[in-house]
Amino acid sequence: MKTKINRRFCVAPMMGYTTPYARSLYRILSKKAFLFSEMIASKTLIHSKNIQSIIANNKQNPIALQVGGSDYKDLAKCSKLAYELNYDEINLNVGCPSKAVQKGSFGACLMKNKILVKNCLEAMQISKNIEVSIKCRIGLGKEFNYDFFESFIDEIIKSGIEVIYVHARNAILTGISPKDNRNIPPLNYEFIKQIKLKYPDITFILNGGIDSIEKAINLSNIYDGVMLGRLIQNNPFCLKDVDFLFYNESNKYEISENTVTEYFNFIKPKVGTDSIYRLLSPLLNIFFGIPNGKKFKLDIHSKMKDSNFDVLEKIFLNFVREKKILIN
Ligand SMILES: Cc1cc2nc3c(=O)[nH]c(=O)nc-3n(C[C@H](O)[C@H](O)[C@H](O)COP(=O)(O)O)c2cc1C
Structure with a gap:
């Protein structure tokens, strides 16, 4: 059976940052925060010789392994690996806008093909013991379009997944860098509020622009949970207060x-x-x-x-x- 996990505070996947070493520091500072690996391309995961050292899960649970890909068979193999390495969850990246990722047919460009995404998520569910989830954006391009977002979610939850992380901005697939794609498209938290009304049983975790612990507390009282990236990238030591502030632990962790x-x-x-x-x-x-x-x-x-x-x-x-x- 899947372990019941509280995702009230999640540390976002960040390539080059949420390394096994960083995660071990995060876990020293917080026993409860939900962690993510960096995104790993499904083919790399399957074929690389030293992959064990990249994705080894040194008892850092609760933790998700994030993969990028769109080949069902590969993704199913990745789920098996994640399960064998004792990850609690495998997460499909449908939010990364980089050119390289688009070339490999994964990341945010998959939002254009919701049926493919649904099929991938279905194929990833190889065992009842591992959660399958997705991290996506609220749309593509410069304009907000709630109907597009809703019909994407309508389709992908037919796969049976129950956990969705949403970076609450569109991805702009041409003309701006991945870094600008984390700042320029405006945030829109309302979309997540609205979709939650339609699907109250699905866990929607809010991500994007949460730049202080105070904001994170307020938002975690409104949404199912929050996911923070750059605040942790810049100052991982703020994780020392997470168990106390988000999980009602009685003692604050002291750095020593x-x-x-x-x-x-x-x-x-x-x-x-x-x-x-x-x-x-x-x-x-x-x-x-x-x-x-x-x-x-x-x-x-x-x-x-x-x-x-x-x-x-x-x-x-x-x-x-x-x-x-x-x-x-
Ligand atoms: C350096 C860096 C690397 C990132 N790598 C990934 C990644 O591997 N997978 C992913 O889904 N998002 C990645 N992201 C996006 C974050 O997970 C997150 O969605 C984004 O930074 C917005 O959250 P924030 O405003 O709290 O930083 C990355 C972000 C940064 C800053």
Whole structure:
């Protein structure tokens, strides 16, 4: 049976950011937030030799593996892999507007072909033990069109899926970059409110433009849950308050030397298997907005090339010791 999961606070999939290392930091800071992998193309997932290291789920549950693709057979294989690796959910990306992704016939351009999307989602349901979900936009192009959004949802839920993450803006498939596609098309949360009235039993998670924890709390009281991307990208340490604020846990997590030690214990065995920057970058955000933080950051950068993780760990430990009050 599927595990019953509360998706009140979700960390958005972000390529290059929600790496296995970042996710291990997120999980140290919050036991409850629902996590996502980066998007992985279905063919990469199936054929890559070192895929285990990219998608290994180091007991980071609750967590979804996000895939990009539109070949049913491949997607069914991906579901099987996700299930074997103990993911709670497999999510189909129907929101990415990049040219490369369009060339591979996946991402947001699939919103043009709702029957194909429905068939993909159907094929992905290989077991009752894994949730299948989708992350999509509210439409395509420059104009809002609620009827288009509604008929897309009408079709895809025929597949039987029950969880839908919506980045509440259109995707513009030509002329602007993926980055601009996260800012230029205006937000429209009303579409999600309206579709929820039609399908009260489906879980709709709101994504897009939620740039503070206060906003996230307010919106999570109105919608089934919220998904945050760039706020976590810039400051993952705000996850320390999530269990308390969103899941009624009685204690707030305090950042301490243990946070650093636990993180280093996770990455030290991975040294040599991935770049030092990917291993360390999630922790570098600890200096965000802290007086003199830059000094520590420069120190870390100057010592990174030696790859001496004990030295690097000591710098982080000193910083936390010195700034404990400010970072908590
Ligand atoms: C660096 C970066 C990488 C992203 N990669 C993905 C991805 O792999 N899959 C996906 O569905 N969305 C991806 N997104 C979009 C986010 O998941 C999210 O929908 C978007 O940033 C809007 O949420 P926000 O306003 O809270 O940032 C990415 C966003 C950023 C900033």
